Amino acid sequence: MPLLTEDAKGVYVIAVTPFLDNGEIDWTSVDRMVDFYEEKGVIGLTILGQLGEAPKMTADESKAIAKRVIARAKVPVVVGVTAPGLAAMRELSDFVMEIGSAGVMVAPPWTTKTDDQAYAFYASVGEALGQTPFVLQDYPLTTNVTIAPKVIDRIVRDVPNCVMLKHEDWPGLGKISALRASSEKGETRRISILCGNGGLFLPEEMGRGADGAMTGFCYPEMMVGVVDKYGKGDVERAHDIFDAYLPLARYEQQQGLGLAARKYVLAKRGVISSAALRKPGASLSKIDINDVERLLARQKKRLAEIGA
Template sequence: MNLRQSLRGTGVAIVTPFTATGEVDYTALENLINFQLGNGVNYIVTLGTTGETPTLSKEEKKEIILFTYEKVGGRAPIVVGVGGNNTQELVKDLASLPLDKAAAVLSACPYYNKPSQEGIFQHYKVLAAASPKPVILYNVPGRTGRNMEASTTLRLAHEVPNIAGIKEAANNLPQCMHILKNRPDHFLVCSGDDDLVMPQLSLGMDGVISVIANTLPKQFTEMVNAGLAFDFAKAKSINDQLLEAYYLLFAENNPAGVKAFLAEQGLITNTLRLPLVPLSAELQQKVAAYLKQLS
């Protein structure tokens, strides 16, 4: 089964819950995994940006991966985030992290270095050769400072073995259209922009790796499933209810927004690791009011 089949639908870029004193809260993480899988999410993405990976130690990353394998228990595929801007260091990570039970590796475009398109291509070519699992590209120029152009994505998809898909989060519908028009049949294309998923599904995307699915998994997966079935009347009706949530989730910072939602739902402690801080009191009140009227 290729990734277009096994990772079709809604993946959740799961947060890393912390205790009030800043340690990884494994009880809350287990509850979150069960909450999301119990409400229709198709697969789990651990150690993504939403998981605050820049502030996790290598040992914590290993422990979180193993814990996630154990608690998911084969109920759904797991994708592991392995990204960064030091290509050779990532090669070492791919060899040392416990990836045996992962369906794929999600790797963000190198940030801060701002490589050329050729540099991006060569970076991923090296990672694909080193990875024991299929590699999903992650294009998120709002965080990395460099857009991976459609031509580079397609070159990787067609020319580099073990490149299996992309999470496209450039907020650029024409770019998505070019990728979808010219991708190989096996190549997974999923969204990384929650607020654009509905129109992207109409273009032929295979699904989404989502932030909002952490907190509103039932509503969001119903919207995605309706879009995948080309029932856009139903998808639009649900999406309209979620528009304010999309804004609140990203108004100040991700994952500060989604952690505010989850804290209001009683699922986690509203703790982040510096340099991230919780939402402002004004936005927190808006989150509480939104959830109250949604219920």
């Protein structure tokens, strides 16, 4: 499988991790999930992210998930390798690259407080990972680390194996504009920018120069459709598709409950056998399920109205 590069475009969906009701990994659903995402047109998969419940897994489980997905997938796979220390990060990174990963993703530690600390961390990551291409995950809402555009520019200039930004500021549209302005002026390399936050700002992000999405949603075809239509210049159709799915995407963005809603719909769609999160994790109440079912019904109606 080819390595991740600065030219990456499209949708690299953040994959869930399927569990059985007893908390064990559901390997049959892992295979079915990979096939489902590919059938919906994603360009790549990203596994072992926060919404993949990676912090709840052992090191051996993480390696087993990576091995299973990489062996099954026909598209590039990016693996989250964020760890408290560089040694553990390097160990998992080396393992997944040896079995065919396209690259890895790294978020900063919560102890990062200053611009110089953010730069120093990613400079160290670049050195530790050697030739392995990596994604800089910029997700202040979860990490509590804000990385200014000027710092990202500095990292891009000095750390050649940083090939992608997972832009997940809230919404941070100005950050995308600033980064693209720097590369257009020749001040930095132009790296790939794929966006997160469940796709809530995807049309606007594409308009600012993003190359696609790296996030999760129970209907990945929404993100694929938006990115495809925007890339072809059919901006209004991209917005039509986005608008039809927006209420459900918004519901999924609830902290804690959102992943439970995503897994509920994926189970309803037959992608995974159980909607269970590994403990500790949220579960939907009957009222929550009623909310989701109403949103699904209205979404189906709207999609029919626009012929999508």
